[in-house]
Amino acid sequence: MNVVAGLEARDPSLPDPTAPLTASGNLRRRQAVSRAVDVGASAAAVIAILMLCEVVYTVARKGAPALSFTFLTRNGAGLASGGGIANALIGTAAIVAFAAVIAVPIGIFTGLYLTEFAGRRSPSARVLKLVLDMLQGLPTIVVGIVVYGLIVVPEHRESGFAGAVALSIIMLPIIARSSQEVLLLVPNSLREGADALGVQRWRTVVGVILPAAAGGIATGAILSIARASGETAPLLIVNSIFNPTSTQLMIFGHGVPSIPMYIWSTYDLPSTTAIAQTWGAAFVLLLFILLANVGARVLLARTRRIPT
Amino acid sequence: MTSFGAGARRISSRLRAGGGGDRVLLGLCVAAGLLATGLLIEVVYQVINGARPSIAHFGLGFLVHSRWEPVFNRFGAAGAIYGTVLSSLIALIIATPLGIAIGLYLSMMAPVTVRAVVGPMVEMLAAIPSVIVGFWGVAVLAPFISKHVEPALHSVLGFIPIFGAPQESGLSTFTAGVGLTLMVLPIVAALSRDLFLTVPPELTDGAAALGATRWEIIRGVVLPSTASGVAAATVLGLGRALGEAIAVTQMIGDGTGIHKLFSPGNSLASRIASEFPTPSSTLDIPSLFYLALILLAIGLASSVVARAIAGRFDVHRATGT
Numbered sequence: 119m120n121v122v123a124g125l126e127a128r129d130p131s132l133p134d135p136t137a138p139l140t141a142s143g144n145l146r147r148r149q150a151v152s153r154a155v156d157v158g159a160s161a162a163a164v165i166a167i168l169m170l171c172e173v174v175y176t177v178a179r180k181g182a183p184a185l186s187f188t189f190l191t192r193n194g195a196g197l198a199s200g201g202g203i204a205n206a207l208i209g210t211a212a213i214v215a216f217a218a219v220i221a222v223p224i225g226i227f228t229g230l231y232l233t234e235f236a237g238r239r240s241p242s243a244r245v246l247k248l249v250l251d252m253l254q255g256l257p258t259i260v261v262g263i264v265v266y267g268l269i270v271v272p273e274h275r276e277s278g279f280a281g282a283v284a285l286s287i288i289m290l291p292i293i294a295r296s297s298q299e300v301l302l303l304v305p306n307s308l309r310e311g312a313d314a315l316g317v318q319r320w321r322t323v324v325g326v327i328l329p330a331a332a333g334g335i336a337t338g339a340i341l342s343i344a345r346a347s348g349e350t351a352p353l354l355i356v357n358s359i360f361n362p363t364s365t366q367l368m369i370f371g372h373g374v375p376s377i378p379m380y381i382w383s384t385y386d387l388p389s390t391t392a393i394a395q396t397w398g399a400a401f402v403l404l405l406f407i408l409l410a411n412v413g414a415r416v417l418l419a420r421t422r423r424i425p426t
Numbered sequence: 427m428t429s430f431g432a433g434a435r436r437i438s439s440r441l442r443a444g445g446g447g448d449r450v451l452l453g454l455c456v457a458a459g460l461l462a463t464g465l466l467i468e469v470v471y472q473v474i475n476g477a478r479p480s481i482a483h484f485g486l487g488f489l490v491h492s493r494w495e496p497v498f499n500r501f502g503a504a505g506a507i508y509g510t511v512l513s514s515l516i517a518l519i520i521a522t523p524l525g526i527a528i529g530l531y532l533s534m535m536a537p538v539t540v541r542a543v544v545g546p547m548v549e550m551l552a553a554i555p556s557v558i559v560g561f562w563g564v565a566v567l568a569p570f571i572s573k574h575v576e577p578a579l580h581s582v583l584g585f586i587p588i589f590g591a592p593q594e595s596g597l598s599t600f601t602a603g604v605g606l607t608l609m610v611l612p613i614v615a616a617l618s619r620d621l622f623l624t625v626p627p628e629l630t631d632g633a634a635a636l637g638a639t640r641w642e643i644i645r646g647v648v649l650p651s652t653a654s655g656v657a658a659a660t661v662l663g664l665g666r667a668l669g670e671a672i673a674v675t676q677m678i679g680d681g682t683g684i685h686k687l688f689s690p691g692n693s694l695a696s697r698i699a700s701e702f703p704t705p706s707s708t709l710d711i712p713s714l715f716y717l718a719l720i721l722l723a724i725g726l727a728s729s730v731v732a733r734a735i736a737g738r739f740d741v742h743r744a745t746g747t
Contacts (some may be wrong), residue, residue: 162527257669348555366648
């Protein structure tokens, strides 16, 4: 009795299970629509690849002729036709290296804190993840402005050091997040095994967990270095006043020439030789960044293949 | 008994020594976390502090006035906000459908070998430095747009006031928006691909078993179950577009005030980038800090909104950063 009443009172919005399965719509039309969507989606992928190829090809076509031994080993590109970008290369290397020295350890420790010490759902981990999200979402020009207020104003001068600090702020969330992700991939059995043997937590971290995650952490570091070496906006704010013909290995106390700033300050010069050299610098920078990205991916693929 | 006690003492002393190492490591990790948190607070403080003179002078009226005349110490952000919104909208209108389509292709249609090549290539678009995107935009994109795209759009949509007559140089808000697509597209594409891959195969297989075509599976199962994540991906792409300074400065043509689509304009970030190194009056730098404060508020809000929409999806994972 009750069962029958239940059946009669079933929700009318649900499909009737007793109705025969009938095909609705025209199958040929439905398949045509589906195929059209397939074609559209493939076309979208082709468009994205064409965008990448167009930019890389343009930079390579216009930049390759400028490349020569003197272009890479002399100073003063943009000022004279025989000039080169050696000092900008050295400056970028020095600034980015210093930024990495600041950001890599702090980023790894932040990742370690999230995976090894804070509980997955603990309030401190949640806050820290939100902070990392927000730091990663900061517009890079705002980072430049902050370092301007933090370092340039008190010191009364722009410097490569201020540029390095700005780049390290950009690198920090990238490294912290990628470290956290690879540390999460380290199997818990390794931690439990070390605990069962009575190994102290810090020895587990240094001897077991970090080596197991080293490849992934290195990948994150390489990606962040590639990102930082092309970053222009913060350098424009805190490291834009420098002697364009000087070679600076030390970044403290004075502005340091860099590749992004060189491209920024010469891309609209009304001189074809200067523009050709700018394309050359852009080509060198793009080549380095793309190779670093490919290298990081290969490294990650190799570490993933090794069972931990 | 004594030997047992000695053993216990030895163990406890070793534990203490290890506890010291543990404490050092924990201390370092906590310090790093606190440093990151302090950094964010410092960011907010520095921007507000730098903007204080301008806030005191212009108040909230800064947000609605469009005159930007550094020489006369008169500043208003409305033109820059307008340019930021317009260029970002153009980028999103192009990049969102394209990115979702790429995400669908990579997650549901492409063979595995193609996927392994095309996916990284799309993500590599995001690796191109903005100064090179802008340089390419000035040299290649702007002439193409001013010769072909803008006249076509003007002749078709010219009755709408915003589609005014094209300029000779091609440097315009429209060009900047199209150029920004290069930066937004890889974010939306990578995030939506990873989202679509999280759809349980039971659902898609079930739909397929009921005779649904691929499009019907996408429309009926994949998109509805990932809609919130796709929205979050779009917001993250929007955040990237809003904050981009260098490429926009190169392509947008440096105009002030509120202009039509095909005229030179400015955005919040591009105004800072083009004017900060050469300020021309006392309130110039504080007003640029004020612009940065608006930018910061939008940037932080988009992070929070994306997080809130995404719910339990960890959307950042997919950016590869």
